[in-house]
Amino acid sequence: MDDSTSDCQLNQSEVDYEFESNEVPEPLSIVDDQFVSKVGMTFTTLEDAEKFYRNYAKAAGFFTRVRSTNRKGN
Numbered sequence: 862m863d864d865s866t867s868d869c870q871l872n873q874s875e876v877d878y879e880f881e882s883n884e885v886p887e888p889l890s891i892v893d894d895q896f897v898s899k900v901g902m903t904f905t906t907l908e909d910a911e912k913f914y915r916n917y918a919k920a921a922g923f924f925t926r927v928r929s930t931n932r933k934g935n
Contacts, residue, residue, distance in 0.1 A: 893920060 898917065904910040911927055918925045 898913070902913075904913065911925075914925050
């Protein structure tokens with residue numbers, strides 16, 4: 862272990878959820894099926910995809926942000 866992580870500790874009182882590795886935790890919020898993504902979904906435009914995930918995030922209680930990066934040579 863390197864020095865940058867040697868001072869990290871987790872107190873039991875700070876743990877919100879406990880579950881076995883093969884268990885799936887219950888969702889933190891109930892989201893209407895119309896906002897839940899499904900395998901194979903397609904969107905006509907990038908804006909449509911952004912809108913869908915923005916609505917899902919709002920219903921689930923978190924926020925999304927779209928970011929792009931240009932790299933030399935790509």
